[in-house]
Amino acid sequence: MAITDRQTATLALAHALSAAERGLPVFPLSATKLPALRSPHHGDVPPVRCRGECGLPGHGVHDATTDPSAVRALFAVAPRATGYGIACGRPPHRLIGIDLDIDTTHGNDSVAALRHLALEHLFTIPATVTVLTPSGGRHLWLTGPPGVTVPNSAGRLAPGIDVRGAGGYLVGPGSVTAHGRYLLATGTAHLAPAPCPSALLHLLRPPPRPHHPTSRNSPARQGQGLVRFVRAAHEGQRNTRLFWAACRAYEHGFGDALADALTDAAVSTGLSAQEARAAIASAARLTTPRRTA
Incomplete structure (x- = not known):
């Protein structure tokens, strides 16, 4: 078609x-x-x-x-x-997108994972605008308060749950892609995006930066672990592992410093340098909030 x-x-x-x-x-x-x-x-x-x-x-x-x-x-x-x-992240709505992916290969149930987080942290998932994706997933639209920046993240809350915040974007309902159409879920078209529950908002905000770079969780040590993770990828995992590792590196503030090492690791698994750099650049765009004047 x-x-x-x-x-x-x-x-x-x-x-x-x-x-x-x-x-x-x-x-x-x-x-x-x-x-x-x-x-x-x-x-x-x-x-x-x-x-x-x-x-x-x-x-x-x-x-x-x-x-x-x-x-x-x-x-x-x-x-x-x-x-x-x-x-996302722009006034007046300051939209936050909760992207619930479907991963039948690894058995990840992102909807159940979000419900578990709600029970664990004592918040209710509100009725809100919900967009159905061609892959069977869904996007929940929430709004954030002024003065609070929610960063993009991939899998940090739980496997299969990605977050679209400042500097990120959601595919709008009615859009057509190579895999199908994005549609509003039945019964949500009349809703406005609901305010993000405060307990969930706390989980979405970036974790504090470590104050002891020589500790066991220092950027250098974390970076070595991410590089090993990419280097161990098999065919079919290479792009996914590289993108995941690059997201983690940028979320912790040392993505640019680790980019060359991640590229070399990806090339050693069979990716081209151009493919590796493109995946790392995508991770940087996803996890870096938009700077405002």
């Missing part, structure tokens, strides 16, 4: 405009769930760390806007867009 036809692109824009009207910053996505616009700095040497300051489109989540005219302009230069992303 061709999913880049004019009707799909028109529907994607319509859904994006509807979300923008509700105060949700949006930007166009391709069928791969990645930003539909190529960076204007692609190929620049050294890499330019621009987050939209240049004024040109093509900065992914940093292009996100609630201005209808700006939304139309973004989609006009992204004719292959089949969906839209919703930037």
